[in-house]
Amino acid sequence: MSTVPAPRRRTFRRWFATLGWRHVIGIVVTAYAAFPLLYVLSASLDPSGTLAGSSRLFATIDLSNYRELFTDPSRPYGKWFVNTLVVGGITAIGTVFLGALAAYAFSRMRFTGRRFGLMSLMLIQMFPQMLAVVAIFILMSTIGDVFPSLGIGTHAGLILVYLGGALGVNTYLMYGFFNTVPVSIDEAARLDGASHAQIFFGIILRLVTPILAVVGLLAFITATSEFVIASVFLTDPDQQTLSVGLFGYVSEQTSTNWTIFAAGAVLAAIPVMVVFLALQRYIVNGLVSGSVK
């Protein structure tokens, strides 16, 4: 009897020295990474409404915050959600389309200025659009005087501005992926009499669907999280996106609106996180190969 525990302890010690301590770190880091998310979830289910009351995790489970979220006419969460989907969705589709057109040209055609074009795109994308927010504001105010449907306060104008950044890093990601599609496929189709447009829309776009999905998702996330330009553009609560609207929720009275904000945050985050985790393998590959050579 007395001999049995000794070897077991020795194996535990050895296990701990090689692998066990790694699990300890894993658990600590998991807590660090996941805790704030658990906390929001718990706060969103707390009926007290206040920041102070939300400190007891999962003390009560109540959906009243979610109900309240959709009943406050001065903070139309439902409209924000739809606006976000519209702005993010159209921006994502536009970004994918414009980026794919450019990536096709860079990947399949050889022309003067090709290398210069690629270099310029890489350089320009270092300067985020929000640096020029003042100029964008004045430009769009001027445009709005002539075309009210594109000016400040419109989704169309905001989407146009976002599409100004459609090339750049996205084109790079797609360009790399397009290069992995063998050229012999294009050539075969061309021999069959297909035009360049038919090859692009009919063949290439289907073969590169994974990268289109990744770029679309990244563009969607970027557009929906964008705050600087959106906050300058969208001053009418009915027009705002989630980032601008939810910021207003918290910035006025942190402590009293807190649990309703948490409910809004959970609803806003869940779709993005589900899609992100489902596509994470592609996204991570895309990010790593897009930035590391």
Place this chain on the structure above:
Amino acid sequence: MTLTDEPRTEGSGSPDQRPGRRGPWAWLSRPGETDGLVGILVKIVLLAVVDAFALYAVFLLAAQDEWLVLAIGVVLTVAVNVVYLRRDGLPAKYLAPGIVLLLVFQVFVMVYTGFIAFTNAGDGHLGSKDDAVAAISTKGQERVPDSPQYQLSVLERRGELAFLLTAPDGAVTVGSSDEPQEPTDDAETDGSGKAVGLDGYTSLSFEELLQRQDEILEVAVPVSDDPADGSLRTADGSSAYEYRSHLRYDAATDSVTDTTTGVVYRDEGDGAFVSADGDELVPGWQINVGFDNFRRAAETPQLRDSLVSVIAWTFVFATLSVVLCFGLGLFLATVFNVARMRGKKFYRVMLILPYAFPAFLSGLVWSGMLNAEFGFINQVLLGGADIEWLTDPWLARFSVLFVNLWLGFPYMFLVCTGALQSIPDEMSEAARMDGASPWKAFRAVKLPLLLVSVAPLLITTFAYNFNNFNVIYMLTRGGPRFEDTANDVGATDLLITMVYKVAFGTGTGRDYGLASALAIIIFVVIGVISALLFRRTKALEDIH
């Protein structure tokens, strides 16, 4: 990925067409043709839509005297047409849509930012001098005591209201808020000689007058092209009087006189009319101020001190963010980079969670958790402590870095994992055989290889954090504020949040000129970083 991939094909070179063996697309195109019939139709329709829109835009712009925008629009439209109607130049057809948007909303606005930095643009300094004179002349308008009474009929054309006026001497004029009154001969008159209708306009009925009375009270028809002459307005919808501002602009002396107080306001070249005691009339107008904004930033002591500390903090924040995120990410990547460890997948998903959570929400959530009075950290984790995580300058800086570490380490973890797995194990094993300790083997063999492959990423991460607006603004909004300055600047402000607050902040007036000047500083810094990055990638290309 490099920029030096070998050419794969000649895009526009037409390969030999073999007759007799034509595929499923053959019915769409004749042999030797590059576009299919459907393609040509789509192209023509799209181009027609673009041109129609451009033509419409040209008319509107011409009507509003926006000649610069008009010229840019015409050049772009012509360029687009040339690109798509030409037979050759296939690449341009694929690149044009994205590049047009890129040029307007990314390149042009950058250049325009540079332009604004040299002006006094901001609250009360947006339009031209003429706009300012017109705005001042319509301000505080009062009825001219001895004004003649005009008989009035309210007309409408395309939804806009116009006044048809009959002067006491029988002269008939027409005008609207946008167009000064002009004599007209062909008005219909009623028995009393009052003009009641005009070709091309519809007269408003009495009911319509009542319905739109608020709109009608707003109409002010300029008496003449000179805004100083005042305007014609109505109080009842049937008679109009001359109204004039007590501020009178005199073009000869280029000054504005307040007729009630007698004070004279002059244009001293500062973009506004200023009185002898320094009172400014609002609005002013936009003028070129040269390097004034930069000089103001460098010479006003309060502004300079806060700007210096903001720039220093921006560099510290960006550097520490990269170092901390990379350090933790690399550490975790090495910890979990063991083939026979179980649960790796679980940890991996858990560690990605902060990265998948929308970034703007993370800052807001943490701001609640770190709240000094009610936040979870103080209340529960620290048992009711009263630590001012977000309101003490140094603790706020610490908190911002801590939250940004939470946001940023998952990405570095993923990247380092990928990079570590691409380095063969034999290399460190060889080092170990030679008697190196595991740590030394890692430092001497794996780390340098890893750094080579992630160095460009570290630089882009630095550039990203340099402008990490969301985490700062959502967490602290740049606060706590510095106490010794009137500007809304605080201890955790980055340059980009400062730009935003100077331009669109609510506390002090909007100052677009100064904000753009600050943005120029960021341009310069990023330019230097990009130059380094390019050098770096060039060097790497030479290695491989």
